[in-house]
Amino acid sequence: MLHLRRLTYFLAVLDQGTLMAAADALHVAQPALSRQIRTLEEELGLHLFDRERGRLRPTPTAHRLEIIARTLLDQAHLAERATLSLRAGSLEQLVCATTRATAESLLAPFIQALDPTSPIVVCREVEHGEVEGALFTGADLAITPSPPSAAVASLQLGSFPVLAATHPAHHIAQASPASVPIAQLANELLILPPPTSMSRQELDRAYRRDGLPLGRHVVESSDSTSRALAASQRGVLITTSVMEAPLWVAPVTTADGSELRLSLYACWQREHYAAPQLATLATELSQFMRKQHHPWHN
Structure with a gap:
């Protein structure tokens, strides 16, 4: 039978790197911690650590057990929370x-x-x-x-709109339209999120539906860096994040005039x-x- 406390000790040794550091973190004596680790190995019938000059080096088996142990402890924590919540209603x-x-x-x-x-x-x-x-x-x-x-x-x-954001001095912002058609964006340098982003995928689908080329673009995964690029007049940012000054922002629309939304x-x-x-x-x-x-x- 698995003892959650011993699994906690096992993970502490993995996380801290040494018995001494793990014992300090757990507030237990080092010899007691060492005995608990040996008992765990005996109970499971697994060789979890190689002992080298007083140090414990995790075996490949230990790393595989780590995934199971973290899942079990997470579930135990959930069960604790569930019990408290059920008691509270x-x-x-x-x-x-x-x-x-x-x-x-x-x-x-x-x-x-x-x-x-x-x-x-x-x-x-x-x-x-x-x-x-x-x-x-x-x-x-x-x-x-x-x-x-x-x-x-x-x-x-x-749902919420996909937005085009740029510096107020940009010619699109100067025209102050209520929205920005993707056909117009095809002529701009775009600052885009990675292809895994849902807003990027929606934009790509819209371009394909309307038969338009994506055109020039750079990919930036950091929201703050993307905003900085747009604020420095490097291009038009496509985003779904909240935008504030100094950026000018408007929703992106497709060929039929509908907003691009997620x-x-x-x-x-x-x-x-x-x-x-x-x-x-x-x-x-x-x-x-x-x-x-x-x-x-x-």
Whole structure:
């Protein structure tokens, strides 16, 4: 039978690198920690560490066990939280997984607007392709621009525009249009997010639908660097993040004049112990999103 405490000791040795450092971090005596590690090896029938001159060097088996151990301890932590929440009758704190752009433009303002009696929402930033998967590694709720799979419960929150942002002195900004057609952007140097970004994928699809070439562009994964490039008049930034002065911003439109938009979804595990409360919170988030003003200021 696996003992969670011994797995905690095992991971501490891996994380700290030495028995002495792990013992200090755990506030246990070094000989006691060493005995616990040996007992774990005996219980599992696995050789986890090579002993060399008083040091422990993890074996390949130890690294494979590490994945299992971290998962088990994470699940144990979730079980602890579930017990406390069940006792209280509601969630007191929840982890929400989402992308950085969504965290900045939607989740952070929503958290600020929450009633003080609402659960504490902690954000875990992940990549686009990892959002739904985070529900199975400790996140309670996920906000994703990709339609969730049928394996989870979900709610479409709404949609938001893909934006073109540039320096106010740029000729597009000087004309002060209500929107910027992608045909016009084909003639500009664009500052684009990576191809894995949902806003980039939506833009690429729009260009293909309208039969237009993408044209000159640079790829920048950092939001702050992208904004700096646009603010220094190096090109037109394509983004879904909140933009403020000194940038001029307007929504991007397709050939038929419709705004290029991304949908957002909230999802959670159906069997989550607080599924009804998560569904309520997702509904509140949807209502908040629909009431928000356009996320730009010219």
